[in-house]
Amino acid sequence: MSKKILFFSSIVLILLFLTACGGNESSSNEDELNLYTSRHYDIDDELYQQFEDETGIKVNVIEGSADELIERMKREGEQTADLFYTSDAGRLHRAKEQDLLQSVESDKLNENIPKKLSDEDQEWFGLTKRARVIVYHKDRVDPSELSTYEDLATSKWQDRVLIRSSENIYNQSLLASFIELNGRDEANEWAEGIVDNMARDPQGGDRDQAKGVVAGEGDIAVMNTYYLGGMLNSADDEEVKVAEQLDVFFPNQDTTGTHVNVSGIAVTKHAKNKENAIELIEFLSSDDVQKQFASANYEYPVNPNVEPAETLKQWGDFKEQDINLSILGENNADAVKIFNEVNWK
Amino acid sequence: MSIIFVSLILLPNLSIIVQFFSESNDNWTHIKEHMLSTYITNSIILILFVGVFTALIGTSLAWLISAYDFPLRGFFKWGLILPLAIPPYIGAYTYHGMLNYTGVIQTTLRNQFEITVNQQYFNIMNMPGAIFIFVMFLFPYVFTITKAFLARQSTSLIENARILGSSSWRIYFKVVLPITRASIVAGVSLVILEVLNDYGVVKYYGIQTFTTAIFQTWFGLGDLNSAIKLSGTLMVIILGLLILERVLRGRKRFSFTTTKVKLLKPVPLKGRNKWLAFSYCMGIFSLAFILPLLQLIYWALLTYEKFLSNELFSVIGNTVFVAFFAATIITVMAIVISNFSRLHRGLTAKLFPKITILGYSIPGAVIAVGIVTLFISIDELIYSWGWTSSYILSTSVVMLIFAYIVRYLAVAYNSVESGFERIGTNFTEASRMLGNSVTQSFFKIDLKLIRGAIFGGFILAFIDILKELPLTLILRPFNFETLATNAFNYATNEMIHEAAIPSILIIIISAVAIYFFHYVLERE
Numbered sequence: 001m002s003k004k005i006l007f008f009s010s011i012v013l014i015l016l017f018l019t020a021c022g023g024n025e026s027s028s029n030e031d032e033l034n035l036y037t038s039r040h041y042d043i044d045d046e047l048y049q050q051f052e053d054e055t056g057i058k059v060n061v062i063e064g065s066a067d068e069l070i071e072r073m074k075r076e077g078e079q080t081a082d083l084f085y086t087s088d089a090g091r092l093h094r095a096k097e098q099d100l101l102q103s104v105e106s107d108k109l110n111e112n113i114p115k116k117l118s119d120e121d122q123e124w125f126g127l128t129k130r131a132r133v134i135v136y137h138k139d140r141v142d143p144s145e146l147s148t149y150e151d152l153a154t155s156k157w158q159d160r161v162l163i164r165s166s167e168n169i170y171n172q173s174l175l176a177s178f179i180e181l182n183g184r185d186e187a188n189e190w191a192e193g194i195v196d197n198m199a200r201d202p203q204g205g206d207r208d209q210a211k212g213v214v215a216g217e218g219d220i221a222v223m224n225t226y227y228l229g230g231m232l233n234s235a236d237d238e239e240v241k242v243a244e245q246l247d248v249f250f251p252n253q254d255t256t257g258t259h260v261n262v263s264g265i266a267v268t269k270h271a272k273n274k275e276n277a278i279e280l281i282e283f284l285s286s287d288d289v290q291k292q293f294a295s296a297n298y299e300y301p302v303n304p305n306v307e308p309a310e311t312l313k314q315w316g317d318f319k320e321q322d323i324n325l326s327i328l329g330e331n332n333a334d335a336v337k338i339f340n341e342v343n344w345k
Numbered sequence: 346m347s348i349i350f351v352s353l354i355l356l357p358n359l360s361i362i363v364q365f366f367s368e369s370n371d372n373w374t375h376i377k378e379h380m381l382s383t384y385i386t387n388s389i390i391l392i393l394f395v396g397v398f399t400a401l402i403g404t405s406l407a408w409l410i411s412a413y414d415f416p417l418r419g420f421f422k423w424g425l426i427l428p429l430a431i432p433p434y435i436g437a438y439t440y441h442g443m444l445n446y447t448g449v450i451q452t453t454l455r456n457q458f459e460i461t462v463n464q465q466y467f468n469i470m471n472m473p474g475a476i477f478i479f480v481m482f483l484f485p486y487v488f489t490i491t492k493a494f495l496a497r498q499s500t501s502l503i504e505n506a507r508i509l510g511s512s513s514w515r516i517y518f519k520v521v522l523p524i525t526r527a528s529i530v531a532g533v534s535l536v537i538l539e540v541l542n543d544y545g546v547v548k549y550y551g552i553q554t555f556t557t558a559i560f561q562t563w564f565g566l567g568d569l570n571s572a573i574k575l576s577g578t579l580m581v582i583i584l585g586l587l588i589l590e591r592v593l594r595g596r597k598r599f600s601f602t603t604t605k606v607k608l609l610k611p612v613p614l615k616g617r618n619k620w621l622a623f624s625y626c627m628g629i630f631s632l633a634f635i636l637p638l639l640q641l642i643y644w645a646l647l648t649y650e651k652f653l654s655n656e657l658f659s660v661i662g663n664t665v666f667v668a669f670f671a672a673t674i675i676t677v678m679a680i681v682i683s684n685f686s687r688l689h690r691g692l693t694a695k696l697f698p699k700i701t702i703l704g705y706s707i708p709g710a711v712i713a714v715g716i717v718t719l720f721i722s723i724d725e726l727i728y729s730w731g732w733t734s735s736y737i738l739s740t741s742v743v744m745l746i747f748a749y750i751v752r753y754l755a756v757a758y759n760s761v762e763s764g765f766e767r768i769g770t771n772f773t774e775a776s777r778m779l780g781n782s783v784t785q786s787f788f789k790i791d792l793k794l795i796r797g798a799i800f801g802g803f804i805l806a807f808i809d810i811l812k813e814l815p816l817t818l819i820l821r822p823f824n825f826e827t828l829a830t831n832a833f834n835y836a837t838n839e840m841i842h843e844a845a846i847p848s849i850l851i852i853i854i855s856a857v858a859i860y861f862f863h864y865v866l867e868r869e
Contacts, residue, residue, distance in 0.1 A: 068710055
């Protein structure tokens with residue numbers, strides 16, 4: 001028995017030791033910031049490093065899915081991260097609804113970020129913007145055939161539409177915007193029409209939809225702009241070839257505008273380093289950094305002083321949906337229910 | 346001691362169980378109406394096919410390798426465990442990457458031979474495709490556990506059958522399958538639990554399973570309570586199935602009773618059979634390991650410059666450290682609990698093992714919620730006593746390691762239990778009669794007899810932790826990356842090329858671990 005006792009006491013000792021090592025990191029150090037993020041881009045890490053070099057403030061990071069991080073913040077109460085960063089306005093709104101965020105006053109942010117791309121109560125701020133557009137095959141579709149998202153649900157597009165599963169947040173936000181603009185009933189009809197027009201059962205990610213169009217499974221795909229940007233600049237020549245056969249159409253230019261969404265960041269309610277946190281957000285919205293964001297990831301900068309990357313500029317300017325992005329969060333659950341009801345896989 | 350362990354496992358699950366009895370809301374009717382029936386059907390189809398195929402492939406390979414000799418047999422002994430090193434979701438991405446329109450097969454056909462194929466024949470993103478992926482990357486669970494059993498179990502049964510002139514097929518179906526039943530069940534139940542837990546593969550392939558329902562409810566409807574209810578239902582179903590199996594198996598036990606434990610002597614195969622056996626093993630090995638690995642290496646060559654940094658070494662260090670540490674604790678706990686359950690009669694002894702399964706049967710993300718709740722309340726307690734200046738447990742790697750234990754105890758346990766099952770209690774009883782205490786007999790007799798099963802359990806837990814995802818993502822301390830989180834982050838962003846390097850590193854580390862333990866076992 002003594003062997004066992006020895007073994008377990010050593011385990012307990014090691015655990016205590018580990019605790020001692022790990023525990024220090026999250027304490028409220030003056031020159032540190034704790035960040036929860038659901039974004040996983042290399043450019044983000046580079047920017048945190050730059051921020052540390054400039055200000056001496058180290059950014060500690062935990063990456064996870066947005067909803068899991070929200071749940072973790074909720075359970076952690078007062079002992080939680082300083083910042084929450086995620087790639088969908090609906091999720092930011094969900095964090096706000098659960099009283100996890102706080103309002104921030106900053107002239108710099110008001111200057112750098114358009115009002116529409118941030119929360120009404122300044123609880124979160126958009127940092128990068130993406131549009132969910134129609135991508136079509138240059139040979140098989142004449143752009144004059146295309147007009148609106150609503151048009152995609154008409155019988156003209158029977159068996160020609162490729163779009164990913166309803167479990168995907170970008171689709172949920174898209175439908176959430178339609179609920180706001182056209183009402184629940186029309187949104188429901190739209191989803192039903194799209195399900196009828198699908199060229200195949202939804203599968204894969206946005207890039208797979210683009211490949212499906214080129215492979216001839218459908219003629220048009222609904223996808224986010226930066227995925228096509230990424231494919232056009234891919235290390236894999238075959239992906240570039242696919243992307244080159246496609247073009248972007250910004251729908252609803254004469255009506256409600258193209259659907260946009262943001263990656264946004266927020267200071268948490270119990271942030272220990274509020275000042276530092278605001279400093280990081282200001283840094284990320286500055287002209288310089290926005291330029292880096294735009295070129296690395298093919299997202300649109302939110303800062304109006306900064307031009308998008310070359311690839312995106314070729315596609316031209318476009319009219320955006322004129323809704324406050326918080327709406328996407330408010331309508332999210334309804335959107336999910338509609339998807340289930342019309343059996344959009 | 347085992348009571349303490351079991352209650353440790355139970356604690357984080359408690360908050361889940363409590364939720365289970367909370368009142369249902371509007372969402373619940375919506376879930377029942379629109380999600381459950383198709384999702385459950387899909388889950389059942391998935392489990393059924395994956396279960397049957399992994400059992401057939403796993404046991405047939407284990408049998409071939411234990412009973413016959415053919416080219417490369419020595420390599421296959423451990424090589425066929427290697428597919429376990431590839432996380433199924435990485436396998437899913439890799440196979441889709443190979444087969445899709447811009448994948449190597451279609452582009453070669455298009456560019457070299459100008460053949461454009463019908464996409465349907467190359468579409469792996471459907472139910473049969475998902476079944477294929479799970480079978481290929483999970484069958485080693487059955488293979489390892491069954492092989493450990495066959496290698497040391499009483500050879501006499503099989504040799505007698507041979508002497509009596511039974512054909513190989515007859516021996517396989519009449520002798521091998523029945524006596525390995527416990528190992529097959531142990532292996533297949535791990536496979537099934539893994540499938541039920543998976544979210545990566547089914548999400549990417551667009552297949553709606555019970556797990557999809559859980560996450561749709563949580564992430565889509567923002568209703569964690571209903572999500573927990575769904576997990577609770579899943580938990581109950583799984584426990585029910587496992588208990589049912591136990592009851593059906595009844596008193597049939599196939600532990601050996603003689604002191605002459607002979608190793609099964611492999612019969613050399615000749616001519617056509619030799620090459621048939623070889624091709625079968627090689628075919629499975631190629632599909633489940635070589636092909637995906639080659640594809641990953643090709644992708645890695647496209648992107649390797651991005652990764653040559655010091656950070657990568659700290660990531661590797663983190664990964665190996667937590668996996669080794671947690672797997673060790675898990676193995677010890679598995680031994681203690683299964684030894685207790687084996688030597689005691691009564692309800693608790695029978696119930697304990699089932700509780701170890703709990704953590705494995707609930708989706709990781711849901712367990713994570715239970716664990717955060719538990720650790721925050723412990724931290725609050727310690728904090729209020731004034732021992733510490735801030736929360737220490739929930740912000741350190743302790744929480745993560747604890748989570749691994751809750752989750753993967755079942756993996757090591759199943760292996761150890763099937764080891765104990767094999768030796769029965771006769772030797773221990775003999776030892777007790779000779780005046781040794783339980784603990785003494787354990788160290789002197791049992792531990793030596795089931796060493797193989799213990800090592801097997803350790804490897805399985807170690808590899809599982811290497812590639813573990815939802816728990817690591819959400820419970821890790823700040824700035825703590827593992828290879829799996831690294832690979833997953835890229836893969837979910839549709840940057841599969843970048844995911845290749847961390848995936849290959851997971852495979853290499855697992856391969857080294859597998860080979861090392863194989864070497865240790867062979868030397869005995």
